[in-house]
Amino acid sequence: MSGVRVLVGTKKGAFILTADGTRKSWEVSGPHFGGWEIYHMKGSAADPDRIYASQTSGWFGQIIQRSSDGGRTWETPGGEKLPDVSEGMPTGVSNKFAYDTSEETGKPLTTHKWYDDTDHPWEFKRVWHLEPSLDDPDSVYAGVEDAALFRSTDGATSWQEVSGLRGYGGGSHWNPGAGGLCLHTVLLDPSDPHRMYAAISAAGVFRTVDGGTTWRPINRGLVSNYMPDPEAEIGHCVHRIALHPARPEVLYMQKHWDVMRSDDAGDSWHEVSGDLPSDFGFPIEVHAHEPETVYVVPIKSDSEHYPPEGKLRVYRSRTGGGEWEPLTRGLPQENCYVNVLRDAMAADALEPCGIYFGTTGGQVYASADSGDRWEPIVRDLPAVLAVEVQTLP
DSSP states (O other): OOEEEEEEEETTEEEEEEEETTOOSOEEEEEETTTSEEEEEEEOSSOTTOEEEEEEETTTEEEEEEESSTTSSOBOTTSOOOOOGGGOSOSSOOOEEEOOOOTTTOOOOBTTEEEOTTOOEEEOOEEEEEEEOSSOTTOEEEEEETTEEEEESSTTSEEEEOTHHHHHTTGGGOOOBTTBSEEEEEEEOTTOTTOEEEEEETBEEEEESSTTSOOEEOOTTOOOTTSSSTTOSSOBOEEEEEEETTEEEEEEEEESSOEEEESSTTSOOEEOOTTOSOSEEEEEEEOSSOTTOEEEEEESOSSSOSOGGGOOOEEEESSSSSSOEEEOTTSOOSSOOOOOOTBOEEEOOSSSOOEEEEOTTSOEEEESSTTSSOEEEEOSOSOEEEEEEEEEO
């Protein structure tokens, strides 16, 4: 019987939850890297035993960890295994991130800083998102803060910037959102290996059709009233984008305000917030088998990061947006003031489809019936930053 592996990144370590295909009983492993912030974990589609994790500490910086056995053991690619935080400064820190110093600027790479043609200091702070290749377990992308895109082809041992994004995407005009200037989403098009998308807060969505050499902003239709020009090409605070492999030209977006949809690979967007109680939120996810079934978690506002009325509700649209239904069975419907962050919702590929999300209160909720009923599969973790799912053979 197939099963699932839920990868949970938290403020104080990583946790791995596993179950068979019934998804009724869960085993919990962790914390891995206890005491470290795990901004994101993602498994390889090409190898179910390969997992990458973004491990961050204000004291020791940013490290990418790799597992080749489903998370039982970990290594720092290209370097010595790191000690626990409590053991002091690690040695053998590896997986170097090398920013491009192009001839266009001629300005040198300083320690973790790159200066563009406006002398804006581009400082490497953390890896927000890891996106493994669809067909090569050693190839993986990383979205970082300050916003830039990196690629590794040697299993996270070394990284090179995909510099066309900042060059063609107008990087000197990007500005940080409340969470920083972060590249938080990378989507790979399964139908076209040369097309991919990157979303940045607060800059917008960008697309390449030549494997990353050139990029262009694709934000037509977005309106952000906090900007001097609400319909500007660059500057929108996009929280998350998603697509379904069967219809990769259809994109869904949770923006700072507004839930949006594109039917032409991002060339234009239109609002599908419909009857949601709030169109502010962070995650957005698509059902594994139904390209028109979409999930969001409304949050009250950009200053009150908790559910409207203190009721934790996932909203589902079976029509690709516009018409939404609240999913509440098994979720707290009073005095609940947690948040659900942008990378903290995922779907498995079993039948029926399972949906998972984690909260800043340390709960991970799962539904084995596409959202009709929910249960907490683990409680009292540190604040959850990210949730990803691997469907196991």
